[in-house]
Amino acid sequence: MYAGDSSRRGVRSLKQLVALDRDWVPQAPGASLYIRPAMIATEAAVGLHPANEYLFFIICCPVGAYYAEGFKPTKIYVEDQYVRATAGGVGEAKTGGNYAASLKAFAEAKAKGCTQVLWLDATEHKYVEEVGTSNIFFVINGELITPPLGGTILPGITRDTVLKVAADWGIKANERRISMDEIIAAAADGSLTEAFGTGTAAVIAPVGEFLYQERSIVIGGGKTGPIAQRFFDGIQQMQRGILPDTHGWLVRTI
């Protein structure tokens, strides 16, 4: 979240809020208490400079299971015109401006029957970056591939979790650039068997189809693959204490 002391203070306030709101933690299967820390500048000033006053606040609300109608693969629009973030910019931060820049592409993707946008690199419009609010993984020849962190994508906690759990499970994971050409070729020769997004709310979001330059690329027959399913089940079982927490990820609030 933030560096050093302010980060520790942020986590402490978060624990206090969850302890206070403990009766709001829903018990229904798959439901959770969604926690969203946020910060805005509040200094009354018109000039352009880093603000001297900020408000840190945490939104906390019970939410139902993310996949109320079951675990359904999504259709994703591959955006090859607009870009989300460029090298040297603020793409790796969860800051409002990054999402403002994405809304038009998102609306156009929706109009084409897609639920999300897959962003490509801003220079060549060739290499995969990430999805609107999640990082992206591909399974090629049984190995995981995800684009490397390089300043233009969000270093998602769920991405990191999948990489660590993959190592625990003996699944090889590669952080490397992957182009749309490679994805098209690997989907055609059958070596690309799965694709899925990773993010806090959904945990794992399987992709059944990419729409790229008016062309449909179906992944894994449009069905959820075994690796995506295993991560989805396994990570949630770790979150709920059903599988052991071998990384010390669970935090007690009371």
Ligand SMILES: *Cc1c(COP(=O)(O)O)cnc(C)c1O
């Ligand atoms: C939130 C988000 C992610 C996923 O991050 P998590 O920490 O796993 O929730 C990935 N990419 C973008 C652009 C995001 O906004």
